[in-house]
Amino acid sequence: MYTVDAEHCLYLTKGRCGKSPACVDACPANAIDFTQSSTEIEIEVGTIIVATGYELLDPMEMPEYGYKYDEVITGLEFERLSVASGPTGGKILINGKEPKEVVFISCVGSRDRDGNAYCSRVCCMYIAKHAHLVRDKIPDAHVSVIYNDMRAYGKGFEEFYNRVMAEGVEYIRKELEEPVIITKDGEEGVVVRTRRSTGEEIAIEADLVVLATAIVPGRGTEELAKILKLTRSADGFFMEAHPKLRPLDSFTDGVYIAGCCQSPKDIPDSVAQAVGAAQKAAIPLMQGEVEIEPLVAEVYPELCTGCGSCEMVCPFGAITIDAVDNKANVNDVICKGCGSCNAICPSGAISINHFRDRQIYAQIEALSCLL
């Protein structure tokens, strides 16, 4: 399904498409309706699976890659260009012609020590897929792939990579920190300059350059994290409760995560996570009721001044200050008993059940008697 880019749509921004926008006329399924307005709907749910996916890094943020030129596109744009249902009926055409010199560039904005330090994980293999498509559709095209390291870790991936190389695709290895600079020197095509890992400088005159731009968290991630009280890892993707033992759980009970919203991954891995998350989400629904941990924070209202320190430090959003009596309130279902509130409270007005100060002092005392 396609969504309208409201910022660039000429009908929405400048009214330049007249009364009947061209896309409405062109759509054979009558699927475009500009009269729709956004509506808010309320649905009562027991569990939630977050599978909001990813976006690609905007290549305009890295002007050296020359995305402003017509000959430079992203991997996702190449998908659209080469697919049979696309605007060219699957023919790979740039400036109206089949490109004869095609360059794919990996790690555009990924594995960047000053930016997205992580590997986007799917690029090596989709580049191999795209390179294979070009060789298949334009047999006399020369295809090269400028890469840093090849990551063909999945089932059948190494075999596919070898097959693509055997089809004549030239893999050019460079060092990760070696820049790639794309310029337009003449009327047609662009020039891709970099240095091989052997130190040799190269300049390829290309008709088409495809950038494997980094997979990044979707724009709504931060807002959704606030609404659902989800935590995010340093890279901005949603964080799982435990990377090995609870990879589909979030820190909020009843909310599960699946797919690229958790980290970059391919379709088989996204599907496996989605199936797992669906099954996990079904368990509490089938049970009808859930047990919660007894180790949660407890407020002593007579000591609480309503300063809000506990609300501020609670990583799970389990504490709110009551607007009427100005006292902290703990949501037992959300609280994980981490103790941050206990540590920060200046008036000792909040503690964790079974871990009250006097219980801990008693344990320390007992321990010191043993020593």
Ligand SMILES: Cc1cc2nc3c(=O)[nH]c(=O)nc-3n(C[C@H](O)[C@H](O)[C@H](O)COP(=O)(O)OP(=O)(O)OC[C@H]3O[C@@H](n4cnc5c(N)ncnc54)[C@H](O)[C@@H]3O)c2cc1C
């Ligand atoms: C160029 C390119 C080529 C690729 N080729 C392959 C390939 O050949 N094989 C392969 O296995 N993988 C491939 N991948 C990876 C593949 O795209 C991902 O693995 C897959 O899309 C992840 O699925 P997902 O459901 O997690 O996310 P997405 O596919 O991004 O789906 C998320 C959906 O959630 C919607 N959404 C977002 N926010 C909200 C919200 N707040 N409310 C409601 N809906 C929302 C989005 O609109 C979207 O429809 C490729 C990736 C790229 C960039």
